[in-house]
Amino acid sequence: MSLKHDIEFKLNGVSRCASVRVDMSALDMLRDVAGLTGTKYGCGEGECGACTILVDGLSLNSCLMFAVDCHGRDVVTIEGLAADAKADALRAAFVEHGAVQCGYCTPGMVMQASHLLATHPDADAEAIKRGIEGNLCRCTGYTKIVEAIASVSRTGKPGARS
Amino acid sequence: MKVAEKTKFIQPGTLIGKRIPKMDAPEKASGKTRYIHDIDLPGQLYGKILRSERVHARIKHIDTAAAKALPGVHAVITAADIVDQRPIGVAKDHLPLKTDKVRSLRDEVAAVAAESEQIALAALRLIKVEYEDLPILTDPAEAIKPGATLIHPEPRQPGGQDALKPSGPVAFTGKPDNIAMRFDYCHGDVVQAEAESDAVVEDTFKLHYVTHCCMGVSGMIADFDSSGNLLMYSNTQVPFLHKREFAEYLNMDPGRIRIIQPAIGGGFGSKLDIYPFEVICVFLARAAKRPVKLVFTREEEFISSPTRQPVLLTLRSGCKRDGSLTFRTVHTLHDNGAYTSWGATTPFVMMQTFSSLYRVPNCDYHTVAVYTNNPYAGSFRGYGNLQATFAVEAHMDKLAEAIGMDTLEFRLKNAQEQGEVSGQGMEFDSCGFKECLTTAAERSDFRRKFAENVKNRNAPGAIKRGVGIASMLHVGGGAKIYPSDGCGTILKLDDFGQVTLITGASEIGQGSETVLSQLVCEELGLPMSALTVVNNDTAITPWDVGVHASRTTFIAGNSALGAARLAKAKVLAAAARKFECPAEELDLRGGYVIKAASGEALIDLPRLMRNLHFSDKAELVMTTFYYEPPSSYQDKRYKGNVSAAYAWASQVVEVEVDTETGIVKMTKITAAHDVGRVLNRLGIEGQIEGGIVMGQGYALTESLIIENGVMRNPSFRDYKLVTAPEIPEIDISFIETMDGEGPQGAKGVGEAPAICVAAATANAIYNATGVRICGLPFTPERVYRALHGKGEKLYLAPEKAA
Known part of the structure; x- marks a missing residue:
């Protein structure tokens, strides 16, 4: 129905090509073309953060980015974080601190947290709250998410509270 | 006989009350969990x-x-x-x-x-x-x-x-009129009681539209096989009721319908009814003869999902000079919307709060739910109780003030106690209400702050501090609102000592599969890693009435525990035969059969299980159920002990009100919850924190704006959910009353934490400013207008006809 365009980009460290509709979002491309469903659709208008990915090291809402704009860029999704030791610790912290309930916001939250810690390794609880402000969670009330991220931040206190 | 290996002793330990991470969390945190949105069928x-x-x-x-x-x-x-x-x-x-x-x-x-x-x-x-x-x-x-x-x-x-x-x-x-449903309840004589009251207050409260905002939007997949059997991938919270109802709508044998529940991106009561999109998806699959997947957009989720029940509520309450409550009269007008879903039946829960949270000797309750062209209301965590508690707790403060009594003392004087039977016939076998009140008050230094804030109301400065308390009563041991309440369990022990728990209870993110596994592992002396849960396929799992009414830990927990006990008895009987000793002298611990007295390990479970493989006496699949908990159906006058246990909580909310802008900042919530017993400390903290923040949204930010039937804010941009920087400090205490019927003493908690936040916030704003606001949410505009004498007109009282 619509025009297609060929793009070439790096996805989770691997170069790949894709033929995408020009009106397709990066989110739909990741989910429907690349088959990576860890990136979630929550609102489609950049308000909830469930679709957060890293593009050239910046965290952004993939629903607001055109797939064609991924051309020539380095895209990392939740699936790609598996290769990152720091992210392993973060994912483990989310599990151990009870930061996951329904889990639908979790991949986006982990992506945003990993970006936050990469850019602000000393983030304290207040900075973490501001850092995940754009990621909505309806289940947890955020407290345990903040605790999880703080536990792997350099200033955080590892381990659960007493 | 071989020389025994070095004797091994297993130390006692318990999983109960520990911080156990959710079993599904690693997959979810890695983005590997498949939600309905992530599933595609060939030819779809x-x-x-x-x-x-x-x-x-x-x-x-x-x-x-x-x-x-x-x-x-x-x-x-x-x-x-x-x-x-x-x-x-x-x-x-x-x-x-x-x-x-x-x-x-x-x-x-x-x-x-x-x-x-x-x-x-x-x-x-x-x-x-x-x-x-x-x-x-x-x-x-x-x-x-x-x-x-x-x-x-x-x-x-x-x-x-x-x-x-x-x-x-x-x-x-x-219908000959627009009345969708009516509820009329009464105990005692409110007219006589009012005549005998020393103080009487009346207010009309307006409770607004909010909606669930599950992060995962609604969706389903319908697929007919070549014999006409229907397979649905569905997010329902009630798979077995769904199956039966779909059979009715489609004129099919229920046996030909199978429901698979992929991971669910949030429930909160939103998936308790059958909605048109689900039936339409099936019609499309039937017409196209192909699998059909139907998933909402976020805007569609806002517009076509059911809401929390909006209510116009007039409450009249009285008490004597000594502080004893005398009566309550309640008239509520519910906007049903254009169709009837569970929202219309929230009076079942609302009347419990009016009649039974505090001892009220006389209570009259009337609800009329009317059809309009507005969105229709469904069930939502708390089920009418947020609205009822908002009104009741406003009046607890007002009455205490009217008779010059300390507001905490007034509550303690009227609080229910263990062993009491309420006017509505609810039996409180375990009740930590007073302890909730005193714990929340002491931990927050409520009394001192309350008095200090009143003194500082007229002090200079725009920011006024306030502290408010509110409490709640909710079912915590199942609820007899459907024709039956129960859950089945199948427990399979394999040759490697692994256990599969097959339960009818659905996991919707609340952590039920982890708690159920804990109960089984505790009984069988196994680590959590020995357990696999199957809970998402009606073709495999036994019947369950669904995830609602804070019932899963209690009902499914008792069922799982029953199966584990059967399994334990079988295993110990086999071990007793093998070791030629009475089974009573044996126990299971740390993956071994042990001597109960010394802890000495006799044989590890996998080896014993292999010994039993296909032997006559072995039956390695246990089937049991917990059906009909000791509660009763309400009679035609809504009286009866509707739940086998009741949850109690008190929450103290602290706020800062900016009197120049109307901005209310929630700084701290001190919560004390009677949960029976803490099973999974990590999970229960998460439930309470999440519920509190949902209550915060109800109190401060969330509102669906409906003008002439048109929703004006169907997006997260304009419908304001609470974000991370806005959350208050949260202090949680657990009151463990060890309920006699609850699994390991536990009671339900899922809905409780959301219920009294708005009520306590209203009381805190009053404490800060001396202004009582009877409508929600407390947006800056509403608060500013109220503080500056430009409040909304008094709401019209709902119809007071019988």
């Missing part, structure tokens, strides 16, 4: 629904020819194509595809199945619908007046409908 088509975009109109003509001709379109359906449609919902007043009329903006008019979402959307744009607008009715106070526009007129009335009539055994032929 995409379904989309055309909604009315008119608030109230007659459908004159629908032209689908152009849509049908679009390449890639496999099916276009309207009501005319589905001759066997039957009305759905609690009152069976809702046809999935509308025939003669649309009654709200969300109404389904046509649907398309196509090879891609884009094609389906393009096809929707090609469907031409001709409407004739009808008068719009959106004010519930107008809806009850004689001569009001009728939303569901009977056929003989002007504008009467004939659409729902011919559809088979379950027919809805309209």
Whole structure:
């Protein structure tokens, strides 16, 4: 129905090509073309953060980015974080601190947290709250998410509270 | 005989009360969990629904020819194509595809199945619908007046409908008025009690529209096999009720319907009813003879999901000079919306709070739920209790002030205690209410702050501090609202000492599978890693009534525990035969059969299980159920002990009110919850923190704006959920009353934490400013207007007719 365009980009460290509709979002491309469903659709208008990915090291809402704009860029999704030791610790912290309930916001939250810690390794609880402000969670009330991220931040206190 | 290996002793340990991470969390944190949105079937088509975009109109003509001709379109359906449609919902007043009329903006008019979402959307744009607008009715106070526009007129009335009539055994032929449901409850004599009261207060409260905002939007996949059996991938919270109801709507044998529940992106009560989109998805799959997947957009989720019940509520309460409550009279007007879902039945829960949270010797409660052209209301965590508690706790403060009594003392004087039976017949076998009150008050330094804030009300400075307390009562041991309440369990022990727990109870993110596993592992002396849970397929799991009413830990927990006990008895009996000793001298611990007295390990479980392999006496699959907990169905006057246990909580909310801007900042919440017993400390903290923040949203930021039936803010940009920087400091205490019927003493907790936040916030704002605000949410505009004498007009009292 619509025009297609060929793009070439790096996805989770691997170069790949894709033929995408020009009106397709990066989110739909990741989910429907690349088959990576860890990136979630929550609102489609950049308000909830469930679709957060890293593009050239910046965290952004993939629903607001055109797939064609991924051309020539380095895209990392939740699936790609598996290769990152720091992210392993973060994912483990989310599990151990009870930061996951329904889990639908979790991949986006982990992506945003990993970006936050990469850019602000000393983030304290207040900075973490501001850092995940754009990621909505309806289940947890955020407290345990903040605790999880703080536990792997350099200033955080590892381990659960007493 | 071989020389024994070095004797090994196993130390006692317990999983109960520990911080156990959720079993599904690693997959979820890695993005590997498959939600409905992530599942695609071979040959699948995409379904989309055309909604009315008119608030109230007659459908004159629908032209689908152009849509049908679009390449890639496999099916276009309207009501005319589905001759066997039957009305759905609690009152069976809702046809999935509308025939003669649309009654709200969300109404389904046509649907398309196509090879891609884009094609389906393009096809929707090609469907031409001709409407004739009808008068719009959106004010519930107008809806009850004689001569009001009728939303569901009977056929003989002007504008009467004939659409729902011919559809088979379950027919809805309209209503002579707009009254969807009525509830009238009473105990004692409120007239006499009022005459004997020293203080009487009355207020009208207006509770608003909010919606669930599950992060995962609604969706489903329907697929018929070549024999006509239906497989649904569904997000329902009630798979077994769904199966039966779908069978009724589709005129199928329930045995030919199978429901698989992928991981669910949030429930909160939103998935308790059958909605038109689900039935339409099945119709599309039937028409197209292909699997059809239908997933909402966020805007569609806002517009067509049910809301929390909006309520206009007038409460009149009295007490004596000594502080004892004398009576409560309640009239509520519920905006049902255009159709009836569970929201209409929230009075079942609301009246419990009015009649039984505190000892009230006389109580009169009346609800009228009326049809309007607004969105319809469903069930939502707390189920009417947020609204009822908001009113009751405002009056606890007002009455205490009227008689000059300390507000905490006043509550303690009237609080229910263990062993009491309330006026409505609820039996409080375990009750930590007073301990909740004193714990929350002491930990927050409530009394001192309360007095200090009153003194500082007129001090200079725009920021006023306030502290408020509110409490709640909610079912915590199942609820007999359906014809039955129970859960089945199958427990399978394999040759490697691994256990599979097959339970009817659904995991919706709340952590039930982890808690159920803990209960089983505790009984069998196994680590959590020995357990696998299967809980998502009606073809495999035993029956369960569904995730609602904070019932899963209690009901499914007791069921799982029963199965574990059966298994333990079998294993110990086999070990007793092997070691030629009485089974009573043995126990299971750390994956071993041990001597109970010394802890000496006799044999590891896998080896014993292999010994039993296919032997005569072995039966390694246990089946059991927990059915009909010791509670009773309410009688026609709504009296009876509806739950086997009750949850209690008190919460103290601290706020800062900026009197120059009306901004209310929630700084701290101190919560004390009677949960029976903490099973999983990590999980229960998460439930309470999440519930509190949901309550915070209800109190401060969330509001669906409906103007003339049109939703003005169907997006996260304009519907304000609480974000991370706004959360208060949260201090949680658990009051462990060890309920006699609860599994390991536990009671339900899922809904409780959301219930009293708004009520305590209202009291805190009053404490800070001396101004009582009876409407929600406490947005800056509403608070500013109230503080500066520009408050809304007093709300009209709901109908007081019997």
